[in-house]
Amino acid sequence: MKRPKVTSGDVAKLAQVSQSAVSRSFSQDASVSADTRAKVLKAARKLGYRPNVIARAMISGRSRLIAVLVAYLDNQFYPIVIEQLSRALQERGFHVLLFMTDTGNQDSVVQQMMGYQVEGIVMASAELSSTLARECAQTGIPVVLFNRYAPSSPASSVTSDNIEGGRLLAHFLVEGGHKRIAFIAGSEDSSTNRDREAGFYRGLAESGHTVWARAVGNYSFEGAAEAARQLCASKIKPDAIFVANDHMAFSVMDVLRNELKLRIPNDISIVGYDDVPEASWGGYNLTTIKQPSSQMIDATISILMEQIERESVSRRAAVLPAELIIRQSARLPKEKP
Amino acid sequence: MKRPKVTSGDVAKLAQVSQSAVSRSFSQDASVSADTRAKVLKAARKLGYRPNVIARAMISGRSRLIAVLVAYLDNQFYPIVIEQLSRALQERGFHVLLFMTDTGNQDSVVQQMMGYQVEGIVMASAELSSTLARECAQTGIPVVLFNRYAPSSPASSVTSDNIEGGRLLAHFLVEGGHKRIAFIAGSEDSSTNRDREAGFYRGLAESGHTVWARAVGNYSFEGAAEAARQLCASKIKPDAIFVANDHMAFSVMDVLRNELKLRIPNDISIVGYDDVPEASWGGYNLTTIKQPSSQMIDATISILMEQIERESVSRRAAVLPAELIIRQSARLPKEKP
DNA sequence: CATTTTCTTGCATACGTATTCAAAACGTGT
């Protein structure tokens, strides 16, 4: 049942060469004759040999491991990111080591990542403390903040243009003729929320408007529901709400429709941010801003690979374009005659 | 920028003890006096030392790595499983190494897992080939098929009681007075689909019914939409559909409502399987079978830990109870007077 | 106090690979 593990030494013996030759045969650009390499590969195949990545990591310092740190996976945006990221890394011979963090044990997580000698770190959640980001960056390992931004830390970052996205939504709602425009925030201290909110307010200001009301949903389904109830508690209700991400927007729509018996978009318009798959589902048809996840992944990979290659950790910040996706959850601007 | 990596030797020097003492101080049950351990830990903290898991894996053969193999993450069931699994493993000092597989490169993936010396493998997707499962099991590494079943292979498995779940749905629909009951399959060759379908048919038979029509959705959003169109193409349509999982059911509901202008459940009833979070969202309110993900995770962990501990790979199959969750997407059975 | 018994400790070694270095093989031009 337990098959003995086969090492490069075993292969060497069978192929009648030295262990060094075996090692060289498996590295891309090494000094081996085509002849010996063929012999080695044949013997390796026969024995079912695969280089031991762990041992390789020991000597060469290359674990081919990228730590991905996430706080939660209920927001569909993150699973999709993880899937794409993992696929892209796999193609390049790297692999994703997954870390979940609660608000509590954040410091210990960094220690654990270090223990695995990861070659890069992707922090893919808006809920992570900046001190944690800084601690990571101090290790000298390339760190990419994904969908997050921390100007004070030396970590690189990849985001969509959250400010512009907020602006686009503001203009869209104003042109739609809305008068009482509200905002439901995610987590107060996340850069993502700050930027979206700032862009939104700027966009409103550009049209001579201001935000009519504001509540906080903390990026959670429950929190968003509560925020929606709060905004609509009094007689006079908002006629449009920008919810800081799609995940919360779905919750808000449920509350408005089922508890408050409001029609969307007839009575009230809802817009979100992210363009997760559910946003295009018939049950919601959410007008939102698309985060270009593929481009964000590409940028992340490119930053990581460059820094790992060059062994220099210089800060880079990629900001990718945000696109307005118009569906049915918000009243459309009137056609100009 | 690059801080020098600190080894157990460095700590030993600072604490004025041997390297062995440092090593022992970091292992749970080792022969060290409380005195020296304190000295060591103090020195370690001062230098920011953490044991190198890679080096530890080399000598002890314990990489503390569990490979998790998944085909896709769009079906919310899997992200949630991964999150829970990762959290549970983290608590026990293990970590998840993530592998994505397409239908193409399945064999190479096993090789990669082996290269990382993983201590266990979780195959968490219904789309994986049985040959792959067998290949994994041959390695002598504990393998758990999650939400999948392969009687011929020596791999353990964890599933919900898919047969019973199918039966429950059949009885529920029959009692609801449905006459033309259809089924939309997932992937033909997945055990999950086979069991759900078999249980469903058995349940129908028990009530003197048979399936009225059948189509295949292949577990994909698009495929399910197409299957729905197919089933409803002719004048006379089914009055109930069991869709093999929730993910497809949402797609089916969208097509029925928006393309075919049918009302759910007035014109047609829909039931699904999994009870993913979206099933309880207001836009769908899907009657479905709940897969007890927490219990399934517990079983997975327990199997893995036992086999890793004992170094014996004996086959175990956990089948966990399925529960009917009644919401609004299907007509209710009439109250008995 | 002498003598076991139990704890601690340091030394040395092993894990499986990559890489340096020097030696050997090869090829080329004279």
Add this chain to the structure above:
DNA sequence: ACACGTTTTGAATACGTATGCAAGAAAATG
């Protein structure tokens, strides 16, 4: 045939930790 530059090769070593072993320290027993 020779000398010379270029590849190719194997021996030896290093990576950072865990652990068997024997010796030393401490504690317990008589």
